[in-house]
Amino acid sequence: MLSQPTIINAQGLNLTFETNDGPVHALKGVNLEIKKGDFVSFIGPSGCGKTTFLRCIAGLETPTSGAITVNGMTPDEARRARAYGYVFQAAGLYPWRTIGGNIKLPLEIMGFSKSEQAERVGRVLELVDLAGFEKKFPWQLSGGMQQRASIARALAFDADILLMDEPFGALDEIVRDHLNEQLLKLWARTEKTIGFVTHSIPEAVYLSTKIVVMSPRPGRITDVIESPLPKERPLDIRDSAEFIEIAHRVRDGLRAGHDDV
């Protein structure tokens, strides 16, 4: 891990939104380095800037000041170079396209050949365990399956980075556990660098190699925890002493961020 190159590097990042009630400091003095192959979770209460930071990495928001690079480029250049796949809170599949058609959407836009499109759709559907659902329409799938399809869509064009904004936030606990397990397997198979926004402590601890604890007003990083858990993680690792200890540290970080407001 030590020899891995830096993929995302943020230094002194500030972002202020001008609103009618005056300026809102969404991000203040954020420094973070993400190495290749990292699974980084951003956790914190609403308004702590975790989603904003993810959107800065994606080039969907522009920081007011500070520097951020993605693959050595500005986020906007990285976006134009299609350096990442983005998974939103809702699956956001087009209802008029089949599951296969939805996964083809980025491939069509990026100009892949028809045969390549078909080949890739088959491969990513396999990856998210949805083989055989290619011809179904989104409404024929459960919420969890739809979200898996949207992950497949983000994987289809083989970007090295996967950015996920509370992708399982709207799903129930059991489906969520299942998807977390699958996501880890997928991460192990594809060796992607993943940025993952959540407000669930167990989810963050279970998934991540690095947990970034954030707090609001102004949005900032209060703790960065390098997880000592092994890469191979069965679901019952969540009962281990190590797991509970990390979860404690995350909770403390969240509480500390709350106290000094």
Added chain:
Amino acid sequence: MKSVLPVLTIVAAILFVWVLAVIPMNMHLTADQAQRDGLAVSPETPAERQDHSGLGLSLRNPSLLGLTFVQERPRLPSPHQVAVEMWDTIVMKKITSKRSLVYHGWVTLSATLLGFAIGTGLGILLAVGIVYNRAMDMSVMPWAIASQTIPILALAPMIIVMLGAIGIQGLLPKAIISAYLSFFPVVVGMVKGLRSPDGMQLDLLRTYHASPAQGFWKLRLPASVPYLFASLKIGISASLVGAIVAELPTGARAGFGARMLVGDQYGQPLVTWAALFAAAITAAALVGLFSLLERLTLRRMGMVRA
């Protein structure tokens, strides 16, 4: 199919009220005619009868009630009279005859369809302009709304006379008035439809670095289809109204509008009523056709649960 019973119930209720209304509406006429035919009528002079309401007169002359339904030029025709007139002019006449409602219907329908095509095309173009061009966004909508506040009845003769002055006659002036009425619902619906994708869906396309053209063809246009169909159903009936209105002020010799005018001017209410009903049935059929197209399209697109 579940709607058959409620629809029939309403139709029955309307027919019932209609039949009841025929008696007092036609009673004065009927009494005058009956007197000329030598029947006993009370009271005896037309002047005296004018002092009575239709209902009062009906109560005093129960023997004449049946005759109110068979007047040649009734104030309110009875349903069966309208039905017979429609049967005569739709089914019994050759469609090339100047008295055939099919012939007149086609004259109006061709203007309706041409106008609808122009209006829909114009509406979609304006909507795309409004969504993609800030200047159009700020300027077009108030004018579009203003255009619909002008009574078409006042505007139609002017348009037809002005177009006539520059040598445009026949189908096109009527179609333009149809288009004038039908572009508006299409503009409103399509603007809403093209803007219906939410921020997340637009962000998704940004993460793919999609071009604006790709955003239009792959996201905005398909997302607007359900809105378009809602607009088309309003637009097609507005088009038909436009074509009929366009026939009224210009002394058109053919079309539903011309028949209504002829019936009015020559005291043939049955002609007017038959044309009215034929127009209503045409409108219902057109809207029904678009409902069917809507269902088929949305099902093919996977947007309704089959």
